[in-house]
Amino acid sequence: MPRSRRAVLPRLLALGAGVAALTSAGCFNGPDPPDLFLVQRTGSIADARLTLRISDDGGAYCNGGPRREISSAQLIEARALTHDLDGVKDGDNGLAGRNLRLAPGKVSSLTYRVRSEKGVVVFSDTSARQPQAFYRIAQLTRSIAKGPCGLAR
Incomplete structure (x- = not known):
């Protein structure tokens, strides 16, 4: 040689x-796994402020902190909500594609701004005529905030 x-x-x-x-x-x-969606929660009650990013590998990032593992059930729900937000088929823009923004009711404690691949939705805990997906987003956000994020609310 x-x-x-x-x-x-x-x-x-x-x-x-x-x-x-x-x-x-x-x-x-x-490459990093794709994000499913980002929730920005604000409000007039204590500990309302939260920025929650959920990734497709089962990770949650709370207020810019390190990756936290979410449960399988929470990941399945987040993926289902992504379909509601972005639509499932071509031509179906979902809720985010319509950039749905609902006004808060007379007395509101929490406001949610959710960004996904197709767009942004904004709603409040007391918004009238909320799609079922918005209630589920609020519930999932609270579940992850109190669980993996370790927050009070």
Whole structure:
């Protein structure tokens, strides 16, 4: 074997070992999973403020903090809500595609701004004529906030 090839072989082996070490350490996992949606909750009651990002791998990010694991049931519900927000078939824009914004009722405690791939919806806990999906978003947000996020509300 020529001298230049003998010098390259150990370097290639070392490079391969380095890539294997990074991969097994979780440092080279490829692209991040897509986000399902982002909820921004505000309100007039204590601990109302929350920014919650839910990713398709079962992760929740609370107020810009580290990844928190959500339950399988919460992930299934988040995926179902994504279908409600973005639509399931081509041509179906879902709720977010219509940029649905509902006015709050006379007395409101919490307001939700939800951004998904297709657009934004805004509603309040007392908005009239809410689609069922909005009640489910509020319930899921509270469940994740109190559970994996460790918040009071």
